[in-house]
Structure formats: structure tokens, C-alpha cells
Amino acid sequence: MAENALPKGYEPQDIENRWRTHWEENKTFTPDPDAPGEPYSIVIPPPNVTGALHMGHALNLTLQDILCRFHRQKGRKVLWVPGTDHAGIATQNVVERQLAREGKGRHDLGREKFIERVWQWREEYGNRILSQIRKMGASVDWTRERFTMDEGLSRAVRQVFVKLYEDGLIYKGNYIINWCPRCHTALADDEVDHSAEKGALHYVRYPLEDGSGHLTIATTRPETMLADTAIAVHPEDERFSHLIGKYAILPLVGRKLIIIGDKYVDREFGTGCLKVTPAHDHNDWELGRKHGLEVLNILTDDGVLSEDAGPDFAGLDCAAARKKILVMLEEKGFLDRIEPHEHNVGHCYRCKTVVEPYVSTQWFVAMTKLAPRARAAVPAQTQIYPENWEKTYYNWLDNIRDWCISRQIWWGHRIPAWTCEDCGELIVAMDAPQACKCGSTRLTQDEDVLDTWFSSALWPFSTLGWPDSTEELKQFYPTSVLVTGFDILFFWVARMMMMGLQFMDEIPFHHVYIHALVRDEHGKKMSKSTGNVIDPVEMIDKYGTDSLRFTLTAFAAMGRDIKLSEARIEGYRHFINKIWNAARFALMNLPEEQPAPCDLAAVQELHHRWILHRLEEVKSSVDSAFTGYRFNEAAQTLYKFFWNELCDWYLELSKPDMQAGGERRARAQFVLWTVLKEVLVLMHPVMPFVTAEIWNVLPGVAGTDIACASYPETRPACVSPDAEKRMALVQGVISAIRTIKAELNIAPTTRLNALVRTVSDAALEELEASREVISVLARLEGLTMGADAAGPRASASAVVEGNEVIVPLAGLVDFEAELARLDKELGKVGKEKEKLEAKLANESFVSRAPADIVAKERARSQELAETQEKLESLRKRLADAMD
Missing domain, CATH: 3.90.740.10 (Valyl/Leucyl/Isoleucyl-tRNA synthetase, editing domain)
Structure with missing residues (x-):
């Protein structure tokens, strides 16, 4: 294939915009309820309409998107419902501040005009968070976007209120509440x-x-x-x-x-x-x-x-x-x-x-009556991950008080209750009554609106069309998993449990995954006042969405906060470049069409058998990690496989095959094509854009959409622990020679002679079979192997699985100059180590300095000690070689 099938460098902005548009216009993520496959559904925790994307959102969206893309690959019909919350108090505050700049207040406009002004603000500014969700590459079904104040959800809210009132679970009365004098x-x-x-x-x-x-x-x-x-x-x-x-x-x-x-x-x-x-x-x-x-x-x-x-x-x-x-x-x-x-x-x-x-007349939900069933549902029907959050959930429900749901603001769902001005009768109804039972038409609706969390509590079923009996409701409720932060375990999760059980007679979700906090690199909470906030939108513009997503995933260990820095995001941008460049290399060595297939289970070359074996292990590991919400394990597995094994080893090992031509070349092409194709699918849930772009030009699948590709099937016949064990010996010998070169400042491109004193006939046979690749990858002029192999005294050596790897150094190293260099380096390291040890021995420093600074200095001291030990060992080996 032509080298220019992919541009030389990966430029994420244009590629990301193109794929976002493609997926949305083609309704790629709009499931057909009648299609085959087991349903899988997630409702997005609706961000406030006033909000902007922060790192917590970015993490939450990334993890949800991974799950949705992964389960699509596994053949499930996936529905991920997007939407926003009207955020009563927050939105009203925003619009009131806007009015204040005009010298007005909400009472100057009156209720009706003020509400019109809020809707106008929402149309102009309220979709910013949605555009940022798009920017994250979220594979939501945009055709089913919901808003807590849209007509369907408003009808659901009224019906729930009326039914709870009729059942005696909502009441009005004088009670002490928490009153905000600013928000009134x-x-x-x-x-x-x-x-x-x-x-x-x-x-x-x-x-x-x-x-x-x-x-x-x-x-x-x-x-x-x-x-x-x-x-x-x-x-x-x-x-x-x-x-x-x-x-x-x-x-x-x-x-x-x-x-x-x-x-x-x-x-x-x-x-x-x-x-x-x-x-x-x-x-x-x-x-x-x-x-x-x-x-x-x-x-x-x-x-x-x-x-x-x-x-x-x-x-x-x-x-x-x-x-x-x-x-x-x-x-x-x-x-x-x-x-x-x-x-x-x-x-x-x-x-x-x-x-x-403050004591006032308010509306309340009798939470003490709803809580027991929600408590009993965990973990019998709903599992919380990590499990330790169950105690927090139980504690809140065990000590719950009735929920004050009325708010003295104008923006929100107005309480569907009317009072007769003549007889004082209270009427709670879905629609505005025309007259009281006493005949009076002088009816006044309650001025209050409902707490924003009241409508959010219905989100898992109201977004699917309830109270109507929709096909979406039948297919996708209960939802599969809720991914959320611990801070709304009470606000939202427990209330959704209560409402789902009360109105659907079923739990709202099977699993709840509580993700950790994203902190700064020192473990401190990000805040504008501290000045340590990392803006995800800024990071996307700078490094691309995939870099940010992979960074968050790589550190998303269950129950452990993420310490994030821009340097880490930049570091994973290099990984994206590595993927891109590896794909370019592969495309240069692949035919225009899909390579001719061969029986992968029958290939004999060690490096082919090894990479196919490792691919099977990676498939299994990634599947298990995503299923168990161990996102960081999946990311680390993919990183190690692609960078360390596919790029650093397999692509190099396959170069002689590509140059050889004939069946050998054809076989190598098919193995390379298979591995690249399948690892792109494995990486796609975490890095959707770069994988989609490479897939789009890959022979045999070019022009199709990786977002619709199935998870790679297993090949049990390709599992070969023996190949992995044998490959470890070959890699060990090559690495030993490379390390000797690096330690002695011998240029990597220098061709030299090496010897391997083998400990067994089996080891000799294995290494002889891989002589070509050892010579090519270690850049050797000559290679002698056998039980009697011996080098001159002026040699450097290393032991790999009992086999001694020997590199003669005559003519390669200026021993006097190298010893002088090592002495200088040892002196430099020694001084720094001595200074640092004195600092750490100072009780005043250790007790007064921030804990993270002390830990950093101790880690540096340990690092210097290890460096000193390595340099001293190398100096001794070099001095011994001179004698």
C-alpha cells in the first residue's frame, strides 16, 4: 500500500470533527429496539444546563463511553441517553445576574416574562455542555436527547407528584427547613x-x-x-x-x-x-x-x-x-x-x-416510607462498585429524614396544587382544575417549584418515555449501569432507587460504578481559587481527545483518586503518535487489498506464534477488565501490548520477513494485518478517533466503520505459552546486548560480535533457530553460540536464563576514558545523594514540609542510591575487563 495512505503526522482536530459529524449524521449510535441482541443501556448523569465540562465530567463520560462502545462490540444493542438538567437554583441565579447588569430584577419582569427569559438564555447558552460532551467523543444517541423541563419529562414529574400525594407519600406542612437567604x-x-x-x-x-x-x-x-x-x-x-x-x-x-x-x-x-x-x-x-x-x-x-x-x-x-x-x-x-x-x-x-x-410551610416526600425497599435492593438486586460505598449508602438511608421538595423560586416544575380561595380546599391534579367541588372558580396555583433533584430522580424511566408504555421502556429498563461520582450518591442515586422501585416496581440499574476524584498531580483537589484546575477542553485542543481519554482511563483504578498533570496527558499524546506511526509502517508493508489468508494456528515462525499468543491473552484480559470495571488494567494491558510488544518487538522481528518475499512475506503480512486489525478494535472504546481513522484505510475493512465492528473472536488454537517462554529467551539475549551497548556508550548502530555460552542443547537449538532475528535486532557482525563459546578477557557479559551473553570490547571502548566518565558521574551522584540524605535527616524539614514534598525527596534519594549501585557495578565490570 502507498506510504501516504495516512498523513505523516496525526493531527487530531480535523479527524475528530469529521468522525463526530459522521457518527451523528449516520445515527451510528441510535439502536433499533427490534434488532437482535441483548439490551444494554446507560442514562447519562444529566449535567446542569449552566455547566461547562470539567475533569470530573471528562472522566465520567470517558468511562461510560468505554462501556457503551465495548458492549456494542460484544453484540449488545446499546442505548446511551444524553440530556441536561434544568438546575433550578443555579440557572435562576445566572439569569438574575444577567438582569442585574441591566438594572432589573425578576420581579420587574414578572413570573411569566422571567420564565421566557430563562428559556431564551437556555437556547442561547445552555447547550455549551452538550457541545463539550460531543467533543469528548461520547457515543450517545443524540436522537433521544432529553431535558428535565421538556414536555415529556414534565408530564412524568406531574404524574409522580400526584400519585405520591394520593398515596400519602407527599404532604404539606409546617416544618423546620434549611433556608438560603440569598437564593430565597x-x-x-x-x-x-x-x-x-x-x-x-x-x-x-x-x-x-x-x-x-x-x-x-x-x-x-x-x-x-x-x-x-x-x-x-x-x-x-x-x-x-x-x-x-x-x-x-x-x-x-x-x-x-x-x-x-x-x-x-x-x-x-x-x-x-x-x-x-x-x-x-x-x-x-x-x-x-x-x-x-x-x-x-x-x-x-x-x-x-x-x-x-x-x-x-x-x-x-x-x-x-x-x-x-x-x-x-x-x-x-x-x-x-x-x-x-x-x-x-x-x-x-x-x-x-x-x-x-427556618420554619415554614413546605412540601415533603415521606422518605422514611420509601427508604427500606431501596436499602434492601443493595446488593441483592443492585451492586455498587467499589463495594465499600455500600456502607455510605446504608448509613444515609438508615438516618434519612423526609425530603423537603418545594423551592421558592420561579424556574422549575411548578407544583401541581391549587387552593380554592373560597373554601380553602387543596386540589392536586395533573392538569389545572376548572372549578372547586364547592363550585368556585377562584383557584390559585401553589407558587413554589419542585427541587431539581425531584425530576432527576425519575431520569432512568422518564427519559425512556414513561408514563407511556414505550418500546424503549420495555427494552432498556432497568438500565445496565450507572456511572457517577460519590458526591451524588445521596442527591441522586438513592432517590432514583426509591422512585424506580415505587413506579416501575424494579430497580433502575443493575450496577452502580462510583468513580474516583480527579485531583492535581500532588493529590490536591482542583479548584479555581487554588489555581490548579486542568481544563479538559483546553487539553483536547492541545493534545487531542484520545490523549485525554487514554490518560484518564490509564489512571482510573477502582476506588483510587486520579493524580493528573498536563505532562501525563502530553505523555500519552506520544502513545497516539506511536499508534499512528506503527500503522503507517504496517500499511507500507501490506498489499492494497486484504492479505491472502493463512492458517494462523499452523504458522511455525516463533515471532508469529508469540504475537498471536499474546494477542489472545490481551483479548481475554481487556474483556475481563472492562466487564469488571477495571478500566486502568485494560488501558495498561493495551499500552504494554502495542508499544512494548507489537512496536518494539514484533514490527522489528517481521522486517526480515517483509524483505524476503514469497510465502514468507505473505504469511507475515497476514499475521501483521490480523494483529493490527484486532488491536485497533480492542483500543477503540478508549481511543475512538485515531482507531477509526486508521481502520478507515486498512486493507480489507477500509471504508467501513470501526464503531460497528465486533469484538475479536478468540482463537484457542493460537494460545501457546511455550512460544511465549521461548520468545522470552530470544528477547533476553537481544536486550542484554543492547544494554551492554547503552551502558558502555557504544552507539546503537555499531555492528559488533557477540557470543552466547549456552547451558543446554535446547537453548542452543532455540537461539540457532532465531539467529537471523538476533543478529538483525542486536545489530551484530557475527554471532557465535554453543556450550564452549568464550570471549576474550576484555569483554562485557550478562546472564539470560543461565546462558552467558558475551560482548568483546577490544576496539569498541576507550577503557581509560570510560572509567574517567564513570568516576565523574559517580562523584556527581554521590554529592547529590549526600546533600539529599542530610536534608532528610533534618527533623525540622521532615516535620514542616508538605508530605508530598517529603515523599518526593525520599523517592529521589532511593533513585540516586540505585543509580549509584548500577554505576559502581558497571565500573567494576569494566575494570575487571581491563586486567
């Missing part, structure tokens, strides 16, 4: 990010009503004392149990507070007394319900104190109120002391504002 909405418990902050414990004296003394109470939030309605002590605490049922007086306010006994109180924390503020603390809310306490809300939805806090504090934000209260407590003698104290503070997961516990 309730948040579910798992939408609150907790972080440790330095604060203080404020010890406040509460006088007893009878004048007999006071109780001192420690609090981190003195501003909430204005809403106290009781004091709690442990009923078995001898210090305070006699006060249960009596009253204390609330400082600054004068309100009587009953003293209650409850075992919830931690006798060891603070003073052992607890102020109870049911409206502004989740635990106090439960205490209040248990003891029938008054609930006094002193906050507005803006996070400032209301009129109920009293005239001295109304209108102040929490921070200002705290300062004023502390001053007044000090002035009136109620403040005992203040101590530093670190405690967890909740923040909105979207805008990072401090979240306030």
Missing part, C-alpha cells in the same frame, strides 16, 4: 455544605424565676436566644434534675422558659444545660415537637430579624444582632464568658451563603 428558597439536607469554622461559645446566665440563682448556658449563636422557648437538662444530671418543671427568665426579653428534662442533652458539652429554640435549630425542633413547646420564628426570608425579635433588634442581620446582644448582655451582667470554639456551619451548595434553620 428551601434546601434539602444534602444541599447544605458543612465546613468547620472558628467561632465562639458564649456563656449566658439565665436567672431562675424563683430568684434562687441562675443557669449558665453555652451557645454558638446568641442571636437565636430571642426565640428560646425552653431550657433542657438531662433528667439524670444531679446538678439540675431538681429544676425540671420550674422556670427560668430569658435575658433581655423577660419571657418565662420552662425547664424540661430530656436524655438528648449532652451532659459533657458546655455547662450541661441547653437552650431550646425550636424555630431555628433542627434538633431543637424535634425537642419542641416532643415536649409541645411554642415555636417562635424571629427571622424573615431575607435572613434578618423580624418584629417578633423585639424593637431593639428588628431589621438587623444575624451578625449585627449578635454584636448588639452581646453588648447588652455584658452591660446587664448576663454574659459570663466567651471561649473560642470550632464548629460546623452550613452553607448553600450553590451560592455559599450561610444557611439558616
Whole structure:
């Protein structure tokens, strides 16, 4: 075949764009539900419509795409459903910021016009993440793209809400929730990010009503004392149990507070007394319900104190109120002391504002009733990989609270509930009712929308057409696997389990694969503030998609975070080049058409038998690794086989065959063609673009699409451990000669004589059969082998499986100059090693330096020690050869 069948260099941009377009226009990844084959399906974790591709997305997409392309090769009909999430709070925030730049707010537009503005934003900017998913080479079915606010999914959301309400699993009521004053909405418990902050414990004296003394109470939030309605002590605490049922007086306010006994109180924390503020603390809310306490809300939805806090504090934000209260407590003698104290503070997961516990009327899902079935499904029906995440899953379900699903924003699925203004009747229905049962037509729809995660919880079946009984639903539900990050195990995975079991009476997925975090090269979490973020789009533009995908796959060990650097991505770009150049070499040595076939099981040449044996092992290993979600093992197996065995050895070993002509050449061509063709298919799930481009010009398959190719069938007759063992001896001899050349600074191209003193007739026979390839690959002028082979004293030697490999050095090495060079190198290494050892012996450095820096220095010290040992060994061998 002509050398220019492939361009000299691999330029990914044009090739990737061409194949993306080809696959989408030809609907390559659109499965026919009626086609033969076992169904395999994945639903993409829907990224926020406001989002941009980050490394976590890139890893997630790569792993899903590997699974989809692999299972297509295995003959399954694969459906990978793409889509995006409307991201209620995040999207509304984006559009509100846009309006703010115009000097407007959402209330200036009104609800209807604001929603129109959000849809307009979505059309203009909301598809960026989808274009980046395309850029990753994701083999999704774009004809089935879904959006959580599209009509089909909206209908599913309404039906689920109505049915859960009718079954008593959704209810409306007053409850303490997490309130974000910035976003003006309730948040579910798992939408609150907790972080440790330095604060203080404020010890406040509460006088007893009878004048007999006071109780001192420690609090981190003195501003909430204005809403106290009781004091709690442990009923078995001898210090305070006699006060249960009596009253204390609330400082600054004068309100009587009953003293209650409850075992919830931690006798060891603070003073052992607890102020109870049911409206502004989740635990106090439960205490209040248990003891029938008054609930006094002193906050507005803006996070400032209301009129109920009293005239001295109304209108102040929490921070200002705290300062004023502390001053007044000090002035009136109620403040005992203040101590530093670190405690967890909740923040909105979207805008990072401090979240306030807040009592309001909200809608809830009775999660405690849905959780048991979802818990029992793991691992009986659904397996989680890695298995250790099962404990986290169980822990959350065992401690679950009812889910607050109403949000006080405008963008999202509006709650399908209407209230009659005349009789107060609440109507929950799929469609807007025309009139109440009392006859009134004055009906008002609930202003709230549903939590974004409510619609996402239906994703595995709503995207397949539910509530309609579609062919896709019959064929592809339950889905095969969910690939996701650990951070949404609660937000999403557990909720999908509950909804799938409730509405489909089946689990939503058979497997859940939890992938690890992508960190920077030092193991630190990537963040914009740290400045260590690696942008996947930038890496794709610089090195190509396949380089990024292979890097992520190569480090995707189950349960282990990925330490990523740009240098690693660049390194695997060299691997892509290696694949390209090897393919060019092969094409130069292959005919225009498919090579004439031969019986591969009958080939006799050792190097052919060896590469065919290794190919069978690689097929089995890659199959097992992908099936078991051991992505890194598959990548490393493919890398080693292609670079170390196919390129470094087999292509070199086959060169004499190609030059020989005749049947020998024809046989080598067919073996090379077979190996290249099949390894391209094996690599395709990880590196779709470079493999597609090479496949497209490969004789015998040119013009077809590798994305539609089957996984290579096994050839049991080609499995030959004996060939592998025999080949190891030949490779060992060649490598030994090459190593001697390298260590002694003999140019690789220098032709020299070598001897092999063999230990057995079998070894001699094997090496004689491979004399030609040993001579060619080791660049030998002459090769003497046998039990009596012996070289002059001025020789270098190595032992391979008991056989001594000898290289005479006379005329090849300037012994004096080489010894001088080695002495200089030993001196340099010794100085660096001595300096480094002194550094590591310094306790101050070891204790104060970052752990990763210390580990790096220790690794370097070990590396220097090994280098020193090798140089000393080489110097001794050279000195011995001179004597």
C-alpha cells in the first residue's frame, strides 16, 4: 500500500470533527429496539444546563463511553441517553445576574416574562455542555436527547407528584427547613455544605424565676436566644434534675422558659444545660415537637430579624444582632464568658451563603416510607462498585429524614396544587382544575417549584418515555449501569432507587460504578481559587481527545483518586503518535487489498506464534477488565501490548520477513494485518478517533466503520505459552546486548560480535533457530553460540536464563576514558545523594514540609542510591575487563 495512505503526522482536530459529524449524521449510535441482541443501556448523569465540562465530567463520560462502545462490540444493542438538567437554583441565579447588569430584577419582569427569559438564555447558552460532551467523543444517541423541563419529562414529574400525594407519600406542612437567604428558597439536607469554622461559645446566665440563682448556658449563636422557648437538662444530671418543671427568665426579653428534662442533652458539652429554640435549630425542633413547646420564628426570608425579635433588634442581620446582644448582655451582667470554639456551619451548595434553620410551610416526600425497599435492593438486586460505598449508602438511608421538595423560586416544575380561595380546599391534579367541588372558580396555583433533584430522580424511566408504555421502556429498563461520582450518591442515586422501585416496581440499574476524584498531580483537589484546575477542553485542543481519554482511563483504578498533570496527558499524546506511526509502517508493508489468508494456528515462525499468543491473552484480559470495571488494567494491558510488544518487538522481528518475499512475506503480512486489525478494535472504546481513522484505510475493512465492528473472536488454537517462554529467551539475549551497548556508550548502530555460552542443547537449538532475528535486532557482525563459546578477557557479559551473553570490547571502548566518565558521574551522584540524605535527616524539614514534598525527596534519594549501585557495578565490570 502507498506510504501516504495516512498523513505523516496525526493531527487530531480535523479527524475528530469529521468522525463526530459522521457518527451523528449516520445515527451510528441510535439502536433499533427490534434488532437482535441483548439490551444494554446507560442514562447519562444529566449535567446542569449552566455547566461547562470539567475533569470530573471528562472522566465520567470517558468511562461510560468505554462501556457503551465495548458492549456494542460484544453484540449488545446499546442505548446511551444524553440530556441536561434544568438546575433550578443555579440557572435562576445566572439569569438574575444577567438582569442585574441591566438594572432589573425578576420581579420587574414578572413570573411569566422571567420564565421566557430563562428559556431564551437556555437556547442561547445552555447547550455549551452538550457541545463539550460531543467533543469528548461520547457515543450517545443524540436522537433521544432529553431535558428535565421538556414536555415529556414534565408530564412524568406531574404524574409522580400526584400519585405520591394520593398515596400519602407527599404532604404539606409546617416544618423546620434549611433556608438560603440569598437564593430565597428551601434546601434539602444534602444541599447544605458543612465546613468547620472558628467561632465562639458564649456563656449566658439565665436567672431562675424563683430568684434562687441562675443557669449558665453555652451557645454558638446568641442571636437565636430571642426565640428560646425552653431550657433542657438531662433528667439524670444531679446538678439540675431538681429544676425540671420550674422556670427560668430569658435575658433581655423577660419571657418565662420552662425547664424540661430530656436524655438528648449532652451532659459533657458546655455547662450541661441547653437552650431550646425550636424555630431555628433542627434538633431543637424535634425537642419542641416532643415536649409541645411554642415555636417562635424571629427571622424573615431575607435572613434578618423580624418584629417578633423585639424593637431593639428588628431589621438587623444575624451578625449585627449578635454584636448588639452581646453588648447588652455584658452591660446587664448576663454574659459570663466567651471561649473560642470550632464548629460546623452550613452553607448553600450553590451560592455559599450561610444557611439558616427556618420554619415554614413546605412540601415533603415521606422518605422514611420509601427508604427500606431501596436499602434492601443493595446488593441483592443492585451492586455498587467499589463495594465499600455500600456502607455510605446504608448509613444515609438508615438516618434519612423526609425530603423537603418545594423551592421558592420561579424556574422549575411548578407544583401541581391549587387552593380554592373560597373554601380553602387543596386540589392536586395533573392538569389545572376548572372549578372547586364547592363550585368556585377562584383557584390559585401553589407558587413554589419542585427541587431539581425531584425530576432527576425519575431520569432512568422518564427519559425512556414513561408514563407511556414505550418500546424503549420495555427494552432498556432497568438500565445496565450507572456511572457517577460519590458526591451524588445521596442527591441522586438513592432517590432514583426509591422512585424506580415505587413506579416501575424494579430497580433502575443493575450496577452502580462510583468513580474516583480527579485531583492535581500532588493529590490536591482542583479548584479555581487554588489555581490548579486542568481544563479538559483546553487539553483536547492541545493534545487531542484520545490523549485525554487514554490518560484518564490509564489512571482510573477502582476506588483510587486520579493524580493528573498536563505532562501525563502530553505523555500519552506520544502513545497516539506511536499508534499512528506503527500503522503507517504496517500499511507500507501490506498489499492494497486484504492479505491472502493463512492458517494462523499452523504458522511455525516463533515471532508469529508469540504475537498471536499474546494477542489472545490481551483479548481475554481487556474483556475481563472492562466487564469488571477495571478500566486502568485494560488501558495498561493495551499500552504494554502495542508499544512494548507489537512496536518494539514484533514490527522489528517481521522486517526480515517483509524483505524476503514469497510465502514468507505473505504469511507475515497476514499475521501483521490480523494483529493490527484486532488491536485497533480492542483500543477503540478508549481511543475512538485515531482507531477509526486508521481502520478507515486498512486493507480489507477500509471504508467501513470501526464503531460497528465486533469484538475479536478468540482463537484457542493460537494460545501457546511455550512460544511465549521461548520468545522470552530470544528477547533476553537481544536486550542484554543492547544494554551492554547503552551502558558502555557504544552507539546503537555499531555492528559488533557477540557470543552466547549456552547451558543446554535446547537453548542452543532455540537461539540457532532465531539467529537471523538476533543478529538483525542486536545489530551484530557475527554471532557465535554453543556450550564452549568464550570471549576474550576484555569483554562485557550478562546472564539470560543461565546462558552467558558475551560482548568483546577490544576496539569498541576507550577503557581509560570510560572509567574517567564513570568516576565523574559517580562523584556527581554521590554529592547529590549526600546533600539529599542530610536534608532528610533534618527533623525540622521532615516535620514542616508538605508530605508530598517529603515523599518526593525520599523517592529521589532511593533513585540516586540505585543509580549509584548500577554505576559502581558497571565500573567494576569494566575494570575487571581491563586486567
